[in-house]
Amino acid sequence: xxxxxxxxxxxxxxxxxxxxxxxxxxxxxxxxxxxxxxxxxxxxxxxxxxxxxxxxxxxxxxxxxxxxxxxxxxxxxxxxxxxxxxxxxxxxxxxxxxxxxxxxxxxxxxxxxxxxxxxxx
Amino acid sequence: xxxxxxxxxxxxxxxxxxxxxxxxxxxxxxxxxxxxxxxxxxxxxxxxxxxxxxxxxxxxxxxxxxxxxxxxxxxxxxxxxxxxxxxxxxxxxxxxxxxxxxxxxxxxxxxxxxxxxxxxxxxxxxxxxxxxxxxxxxxxxxxxxxxxxxxxxxxxxxxxxxxxxxxxxxxxxxxxxxxxxxxxxxxxxxxxxxxxxxxxxxxxxxxxxxxxxxxxxxxxxxxxxxxxxxxxxxxxxxxxxxxxxxxxxxxxxxxxxxxxxxxxxxxxxxxxxxxxxxxxxxxxxxxxxxxxxxxxxxxxxxxxxxxxxxxxxxxxxxxxxxxxxxxxxxxxxxxxxxxxxxxxxxxxxxxxxxxxxxxxxxxxxxxxxxxxxxxxxxxxxxxxxxxxxxxxxxxxxxxxxxxxxxxxxxxxxxxxxxxxxxxxxxxxxxxxxxxxxxxxxxxxxxxxxxxxxxxxxxxxxxxxxxxxxxxxxxxxxxxxxxxxxxxxxxxxxxxxxxxxxxxxxxxx
Numbered sequence: 001x002x003x004x005x006x007x008x009x010x011x012x013x014x015x016x017x018x019x020x021x022x023x024x025x026x027x028x029x030x031x032x033x034x035x036x037x038x039x040x041x042x043x044x045x046x047x048x049x050x051x052x053x054x055x056x057x058x059x060x061x062x063x064x065x066x067x068x069x070x071x072x073x074x075x076x077x078x079x080x081x082x083x084x085x086x087x088x089x090x091x092x093x094x095x096x097x098x099x100x101x102x103x104x105x106x107x108x109x110x111x112x113x114x115x116x117x118x119x120x121x
Numbered sequence: 122x123x124x125x126x127x128x129x130x131x132x133x134x135x136x137x138x139x140x141x142x143x144x145x146x147x148x149x150x151x152x153x154x155x156x157x158x159x160x161x162x163x164x165x166x167x168x169x170x171x172x173x174x175x176x177x178x179x180x181x182x183x184x185x186x187x188x189x190x191x192x193x194x195x196x197x198x199x200x201x202x203x204x205x206x207x208x209x210x211x212x213x214x215x216x217x218x219x220x221x222x223x224x225x226x227x228x229x230x231x232x233x234x235x236x237x238x239x240x241x242x243x244x245x246x247x248x249x250x251x252x253x254x255x256x257x258x259x260x261x262x263x264x265x266x267x268x269x270x271x272x273x274x275x276x277x278x279x280x281x282x283x284x285x286x287x288x289x290x291x292x293x294x295x296x297x298x299x300x301x302x303x304x305x306x307x308x309x310x311x312x313x314x315x316x317x318x319x320x321x322x323x324x325x326x327x328x329x330x331x332x333x334x335x336x337x338x339x340x341x342x343x344x345x346x347x348x349x350x351x352x353x354x355x356x357x358x359x360x361x362x363x364x365x366x367x368x369x370x371x372x373x374x375x376x377x378x379x380x381x382x383x384x385x386x387x388x389x390x391x392x393x394x395x396x397x398x399x400x401x402x403x404x405x406x407x408x409x410x411x412x413x414x415x416x417x418x419x420x421x422x423x424x425x426x427x428x429x430x431x432x433x434x435x436x437x438x439x440x441x442x443x444x445x446x447x448x449x450x451x452x453x454x455x456x457x458x459x460x461x462x463x464x465x466x467x468x469x470x471x472x473x474x475x476x477x478x479x480x481x482x483x484x485x486x487x488x489x490x491x492x493x494x495x496x497x498x499x500x501x502x503x504x505x506x507x508x509x510x511x512x513x514x515x516x517x518x519x520x521x522x523x524x525x526x527x528x529x530x531x532x533x534x535x536x537x538x539x540x541x542x543x544x545x546x547x548x549x550x551x552x553x554x555x556x557x558x559x560x561x562x563x564x565x566x567x568x569x570x571x572x573x574x575x576x577x578x579x580x581x582x583x584x585x586x587x588x589x590x591x592x593x594x595x596x597x598x599x600x601x602x603x604x605x606x607x608x609x610x611x612x613x614x615x616x617x618x619x620x621x622x623x624x625x626x627x628x629x
Contacts, residue, residue, distance in 0.1 A: 020289060025281065032288050039295040046303035068302065071251060075295055078258045082291070085265060086284050089277070092269075096277045102285065104278035 001049055009045070012038035023107070025090035025100045032086060036079035043072045125173060126182035126197040128166045129205045129242040132159060137235030152231045153220045159235065160213045167206040174202040175599065179606070181248070181617055189248075189618055190312035196248035196617060199603035200453070204245045204376060207457055211369055211464050211582065212238050218468050218578030219362035221571075226271035226360060233270070237263035237366060244373050248617065250301070251308045253377065254294050257342070261287050264363075264370065271360040279351075279358040286341065286351050294338040300331030310384060311617040314610065317390045325392040332386050336397045339381070342374030344434045346407040353415060356427035361471030364423070365464035365582070371434045372456055378441050379449065383607055384614065387444070401442040402531070406538055409435030413542040416549045422470040422482035425553060426463060429507055432542060433459035439535055440522050448525035449604035454597055455518035458589055462506045462515065465582035469499050472571050472579075473557060484556045488564035492571060497558050499579055504550045506586040509543050514589035519543065521597070 012034050019031025047065030055066035090100070097104040136159035145151045174180055174197050182195040197205075216234065224230040240260025247253050265287075268280045302308055304324045305316040320328055341348040352371070356364050382397040390396075412431030419425035433455070440452035470482050473496055480487030490496055502513070509515035519539060526535040589596055606612050 016292075020285070028285055032285065032292075035289065035292045039292045039299070043295060043299045043302075046299040048303075067308075068299075071298075071302070074251075074255065078255070078291075081262065082258070082288055085262065086288060089265070089269070089280060089284055093277045093281050096274050102281055104274070104281065 001051075005041070005045060005049060009038050009041050012041070023101055023103075025093060025102055028102060029083065029086055029090055033083055036075070036083070040072050040075055040079070043075055044068055046071075124182070125166065125170050126180045126195050126246065127184075129163060129170065129209070129246060130195075130239055132163050132166065133235040133239035133242065137232040137239065140232040140235065141229070149224065153224070156216055156231045156235065157213075157220065160209065160216050163209040163238070164206070164213060167202065167209045170197055171199075171202040171206050173197075174199050175602070179612070179616060190307050190309040193252055194248040194309065194617070195246045196310075197246055198613065199599065199606050200376075200379075201245045203453065203457070203599065203603060204372070205242050207372075207460055208238060208241050208245070208369055210585070211460055212366060214461075214464060214468070214578045214582040215362040215365040216578070217581065218365065218471075218575050221574040221578075223271075223360055223362050223471075227269075229266070230270055233263050233266050234362075234366070236260075237267060241369060241373060245376060248311065249309055250313065250381070251298060254291070254298060257294065257373075258291060260370070260373070261291070264367065267363045267366075268355065268359050270363060273358075275358040276360075279355045282351050283355045290338050290341045293334050297331045297334030297338065300327055300334070304328040304331065309618075310380065311614045313385045314387075314390070314614045315618070317385055317393055320392060322392065329393055329396050332382070332393060332396050333400070335381055336378065336400060339374045339377040340404070343371050343378065343438065344374070344408065344431050345401075345438060346404040346411060346435075349408060349411070349431055349434070352431060353419075353424050353427040356430060356467070357421065357423035361468050362578075364426075364467040368430060368460050368464040368467065371430060372437075372460055375434065375437050375441065375452075375456070378438070379452075379607065382441075383444065383449070384610070387608075387610075389610055395444065398442060398444060401438060405435055405438035405442050406534060407435075408438060409538055409542055411435075413545050416546050419549070419553075420483055422473060422484075422553060422557065423467070425549065426466045426470055429466065429546070430459075430463050432546065433463060433507075435542075436519070436522060436539065439539075440525065443525055443529060443531070445525060445529075446601075446604045446608045448522065449607060450597065450601040451518065451521035451525045453600035453603055454514075454521055454589070457596070457600075458506065458514040458518045458586065461582045461585040462503055465499075465579050466503045466507060468575070468579045468582070469496065469503055472496055472575060473500070475569055476567055476571075477557075478567055482557070484553055486556070486560045486562060489561040489566040490558070491566045491568055493558055495571065495576070497554075499583060500554055500558070502583050502586065504554060506583075508547045508550060510547070512587075512590060514586045514593075517590055517593055 016031045016035030016038055019027045022028055047068035050064045053062040053064040054060055055064050055069055057063055094100045099106050140152050145155055180197040184193045237260050240256050243256035244253055247256060265284050269276050304327045305313050307313055307316055344352045356367055386393050386396050388394050412428050412435050415428035416425055419428055437452050437456060440448045474482035476490040477487045506513040506515045509519040523536055526532050
């Protein structure tokens with residue numbers, strides 16, 4: 001279980017970082033969201049993974065650490081608010097700046113190396 | 122008063138909420154009145170808290186009476202109360218300036234301003250590292266909205282970078298916290314300092330990764346070298362009172378480095394002792410160097426001020442890397458000075474920019490200002506103070522930091538760097554002043570005079586510089602005590618935990 005869990009968190013983080021490094025705001029927002037999912041799962045695991053263990057004393061033989069669950073809850077709420085804000089900001093940037101590039105201006109198109117062929121199919 | 126320690130968080134919170142409700146909503150003058158009253162109250166209570174912390178020792182406020190290390194605590198020691206008072210004073214200056222008309226640029230200026238102050242105060246006061254994260258987020262989300270206050274392309278552009286960077290920073294913060302909680306089993310800063318001594322080798326590597334992730338996040342906030350590129354653009358595009366308030370935000374990062382990497386990962390942390398130092402040294406010096414180059418290359422006064430913020434961050438981080446009581450004390454003095462003076466300089470830059478018409482604050486020839494004497498006087502005081510020429514506070518601060526480096530091996534790096542950076546700063550800022558004030562065309566000057574509130578705001582912040590020199594003995598004595606309290610673990614760790622945890626800590 002730990003291996004699978006770690007793999008999932010790692011994959012989410014990797015995808016999140018990859019997308020956050022893109023140039024357009026939409027992939028970046030999606031990347032930030034994936035990153036915050038990864039972080040939530042990671043925080044959850046910091047109290048160790050246990051099966052059949054409620055975070056309540058006296059309900060079962062084993063109990064799990066309740067604190068990471070509280071932390072995850074807080075992190076989810078904050079992450080949600082931040083994502084909402086960044087989406088609105090991205091839309092405003094699109095409106096204000098006329099494009100959706102994170103730098104606010106489109107990079108110049110790379111010059112073609114070969115002279116463009118004309119005509120000729 | 123029993124609840125004094127939580128008032129610096131509650132007052133701005135309730136003021137902010139109240140400002141959104143009917144008697145104050147939509148009526149700017151009432152909002153201004155309430156905000157100013159609230160800030161005055163904040164200064165008074167912050168001063169009371171400071172006096173209490175100084176005379177009666179560290180105040181611990183246990184929320185909901187859940188005893189540490191399990192509950193959430195606020196810790197009001199000398200260091201945190203001093204910074205809370207600094208925040209209130211800076212906030213008063215910026216708010217006075219904003220009340221002259223800058224708050225009209227967009228809705229909800231005053232509530233957001235209050236929420237940001239609440240976040241900053243909370244970050245200084247909290248004794249729990251997860252709460253530090255929460256308060257970081259509070260101050261950040263308010264700062265995102267404040268940054269775009271007033272609107273305009275530049276601000277949106279800067280805000281996109283700033284928000285995305287800080288969101289990634291928050292994710293890394295949580296990763297770091299997760300690792301530290303997984304290995305140490307606690308989030309109370311004092312308790313973490315105890316637990317970190319008992320780590321085995323396998324766990325120590327994980328905790329080191331967590332600790333360094335936190336350094337990365339604090340470095341992002343504090344504008345440490347490779348992470349500072351967002352700062353000049355963000356600060357220079359924000360509206361003046363917001364930029365002035367932002368002057369304390371880098372200091373929140375530096376404070377966190379002091380708190381976490383002196384207390385938890387300090388000398389006593391066995392396997393993890395001083396993990397930050399190998400990174401902090403080169404980067405702090407690099408920050409100072411690149412800030413100096415930035416000052417030289419700045420095309421406008423606002424960008425120059427933003428780069429001066431980077432210089433002050435670099436200087437403070439060098440003092441943090443020195444990791445000694447004397448250096449911390451010097452850093453605290455310098456922090457008080459640099460926050461208030463850079464705040465004032467942002468406000469002055471805005472006034473200059475408004476009175477020069479189309480040329481704004483660019484270093485080009487333009488028409489004369491309406492009030493060249495007043496602004497010139499203010500500019501000279503701020504410039505002298507920030508560069509560190511006698512007799513103002515910057516001089517005292519830099520001398521203190523250099524004295525603290527005197528007996529260390531790193532002196533061959535620190536002294537030349539600080540001195541050369543001051544010299545280059547002096548050249549750059551005098552060139553800026555000459556252009557701004559003396560290279561004028563014959564075109565008639567505008568009649569856009571400064572509002573009395575604006576002058577009052579600037580005067581309040583600038584007055585701090587001579588006052589910090591006149592009462593220098595008293596202030597340095599206080600910062601020395603605060604630094605001693607921070608470095609003395611019996612005061613900053615053991616006193617904050619019940620006896621039982623101290624003894625059972627070893628069983629982990």
